[in-house]
Amino acid sequence: MHAPISGSDGLTAWQELQRGWRPLVACSVGIGFGLSPIPPFTAGIFATALNAEYGWPRGEILAAIILVTIGLVLLGPTVGRLVDRVGARRVAIGSTVGLGLCLSAFGAIGSNILSFYAVWAVMAVVALGTLPVTYAKVVTGWFDRARGLALGLALASTGITGALYPFYISFLIARFGWRMAYVGVGLLPLLIALPILLLWLRERVVPAVSADGTPATPVEGMAVRDAVRRYRFWASAIAAMGLGAGTGGLMPNLMPMLKENGLTAAAAASALAILAISVTVGRLVSGFMLDRLWAPLVAVLLVVPAAIGVAVLTMPGLSLPVAMSAVGIIGLVAGAEFDLIAYITGRYFGQKHFSELYGIQYAVFGLGSGSAPALYGTIRDWNGSYVPALFLSIGLLLGAVALLLTLGRYPARVSAD
Numbered sequence: 505m506h507a508p509i510s511g512s513d514g515l516t517a518w519q520e521l522q523r524g525w526r527p528l529v530a531c532s533v534g535i536g537f538g539l540s541p542i543p544p545f546t547a548g549i550f551a552t553a554l555n556a557e558y559g560w561p562r563g564e565i566l567a568a569i570i571l572v573t574i575g576l577v578l579l580g581p582t583v584g585r586l587v588d589r590v591g592a593r594r595v596a597i598g599s600t601v602g603l604g605l606c607l608s609a610f611g612a613i614g615s616n617i618l619s620f621y622a623v624w625a626v627m628a629v630v631a632l633g634t635l636p637v638t639y640a641k642v643v644t645g646w647f648d649r650a651r652g653l654a655l656g657l658a659l660a661s662t663g664i665t666g667a668l669y670p671f672y673i674s675f676l677i678a679r680f681g682w683r684m685a686y687v688g689v690g691l692l693p694l695l696i697a698l699p700i701l702l703l704w705l706r707e708r709v710v711p712a713v714s715a716d717g718t719p720a721t722p723v724e725g726m727a728v729r730d731a732v733r734r735y736r737f738w739a740s741a742i743a744a745m746g747l748g749a750g751t752g753g754l755m756p757n758l759m760p761m762l763k764e765n766g767l768t769a770a771a772a773a774s775a776l777a778i779l780a781i782s783v784t785v786g787r788l789v790s791g792f793m794l795d796r797l798w799a800p801l802v803a804v805l806l807v808v809p810a811a812i813g814v815a816v817l818t819m820p821g822l823s824l825p826v827a828m829s830a831v832g833i834i835g836l837v838a839g840a841e842f843d844l845i846a847y848i849t850g851r852y853f854g855q856k857h858f859s860e861l862y863g864i865q866y867a868v869f870g871l872g873s874g875s876a877p878a879l880y881g882t883i884r885d886w887n888g889s890y891v892p893a894l895f896l897s898i899g900l901l902l903g904a905v906a907l908l909l910t911l912g913r914y915p916a917r918v919s920a921d
Contacts, residue, residue: 656791725856
């Protein structure tokens with residue numbers, strides 16, 4: 505456990521929050537109006553409108569999301585390296601502008617679906633800097649004693665904006681049509697996130713001399729070439745992939761899964777409403793726990809109940825209260841995985857090359873979460889049931905926890921390169 509004492513620079517958790525609340529707010533707003541919540545919370549609504557307008561199959565429309573996964577896997581480490589070299593501020597601001605322009609450009613696409621894919625492909629490249637990889641560097645730089653809570657607060661914004669996007673987009677489509685709805689979504693990062701980033705997004709500069717006149721401790725961090733040779737790095741990366749696949753495969757399949765289990769469409773929708781709330785709560789709870797407990801133990805406390813929740817979904821004839829409880833418990837893990845990955849990367853490998861190392865971890869996580877939905881759908885098609893996919897999720901989640909438990913204690917110091 506961590507005792508509630510001052511952090512590495514002599515500040516308590518509360519003092520860190522008082523000092524760094526502006527950069528924290530900027531990170532939270534940047535993530536909330538960044539690329540992370542857009543595919544899961546907006547793609548389905550726009551797919552309905554595009555299907556009605558052009559007759560494109562929904563599967564072909566939603567397949568465009570895979571381009572983001574491909575971009576993340578191929579370019580995630582590069583984005584992290586860029587953040588380490590030129591700074592998170594420049595990357596975040598440039599990518600936020602690119603994201604807003606790309607979203608607005610969807611309003612000008614024609615009847616050829618290739619134009620739709622082209623915009624997604626460009627967005628998958630220029631908007632990667634709005635993902636948590638960029639902002640986690642800022643948060644972990646400003647916070648030590650309150651790092652877990654700060655990461656949770658920064659990432660919780662995706663649940664809030666994700667809950668608001670459907671209402672906002674549905675209103676715009678009903679009033680102005682889907683083209684202007686895309687423009688309306690594109691204006692959000694430009695008019696809300698960008699000004700706050702310009703005002704408050706700053707990386708912490710460590711002074712050469714501390715307040716008492718002694719030389720300040722330099723920023724520590726393992727060299728990338730050394731980190732990627734360590735067991736801990738790939739154990740945590742594979743665990744991240746397991747968590748990403750174990751939860752990511754479930755999320756888009758939950759609605760048909762619950763309906764096949766006997767719930768009505770309205771009841772299934774009610775169960776899913778709990779999901780967005782629990783994702784947000786999961787990020788806050790995990791952040792609070794990470795500041796007080798060993799990170800792998802936090803994973804045990806969150807993931808094992810989630811695995812039990814998945815097991816509950818395998819039982820036929822679920823009642824609505826039971827289904828809502830199971831989905832809520834699963835959502836806690838879906839909200840905690842980003843906190844866990846970022847926190848583990850910082851504690852075991854240091855700050856000096858944090859973004860590049862986290863970018864690799866995040867890319868491996870994205871490979872799992874991005875490929876799992878289609879895999880789970882295929883399993884359903886082959887077996888006529890989601891039950892085998894649910895047992896796969898249980899195995900992935902528990903396997904991830906087992907790997908994290910092998911990481912050992914946090915190092916007292918991380919060797920600088």
